[in-house]
Amino acid sequence: MSRAAATLRMLGPRYLLTAAGASVLTALVIGVPTDVLPNPWFTRMTPVRPLDLVLWPITSVLTGALLATYILPAACVRRAPGPAGIASGTLGWLAIGCPICNKLVVGAIGITGALNVFAPLQPLLGLLGVSIAAIGLALRMRLVRPPIPSRASH
Numbered sequence: 001m002s003r004a005a006a007t008l009r010m011l012g013p014r015y016l017l018t019a020a021g022a023s024v025l026t027a028l029v030i031g032v033p034t035d036v037l038p039n040p041w042f043t044r045m046t047p048v049r050p051l052d053l054v055l056w057p058i059t060s061v062l063t064g065a066l067l068a069t070y071i072l073p074a075a076c077v078r079r080a081p082g083p084a085g086i087a088s089g090t091l092g093w094l095a096i097g098c099p100i101c102n103k104l105v106v107g108a109i110g111i112t113g114a115l116n117v118f119a120p121l122q123p124l125l126g127l128l129g130v131s132i133a134a135i136g137l138a139l140r141m142r143l144v145r146p147p148i149p150s151r152a153s154h
Contacts, residue, residue, distance in 0.1 A: 007141050011072070018071050023064025026089055031056055034097040044098045046119075052096040055126035059092030062133035069140045076144055088136065091129030095122045 031037030
């Protein structure tokens with residue numbers, strides 16, 4: 001059995017359910033305001049690109065799995081992690097969002113800049129976000145250790 005499979009088995013169903021829930025929540029938080037997930041509240045002014053439909057679920061699953069590690073008891077984790085979950089989610093949102101719907105981008109570089117400068121950078125932001133989530137999850141999982149049974153339970 002691989003180390004990753006052994007770690008997942010040790011973490012148990014609570015972790016897996018939390019990871020699934022956090023993944024769905026991340027998918028909604030990213031997908032609804034970017035209108036990658038069609039909804040009545042937001043309207044996208046540029047079409048969804050095929051890469052958006054790839055980056056969105058990958059970012060959501062990795063970020064959800066990473067966020068779920070935060071529910072682990074402190075005794076199971078050797079040290080505190082960095083803010084990889086927030087960074088990957090933010091980069092994922094920026095990567096798949098409509099470039100001219102992002103008021104911060106349009107305010108900073110205008111509509112022409114959003115389409116000609118920011119839009120071509122979005123796939124790189126997405127890959128960076130996925131990389132941060134994957135590396136953060138891998139590092140976090142390397143810090144997980146089995147809980148030490150208390151003497152009272154013997």
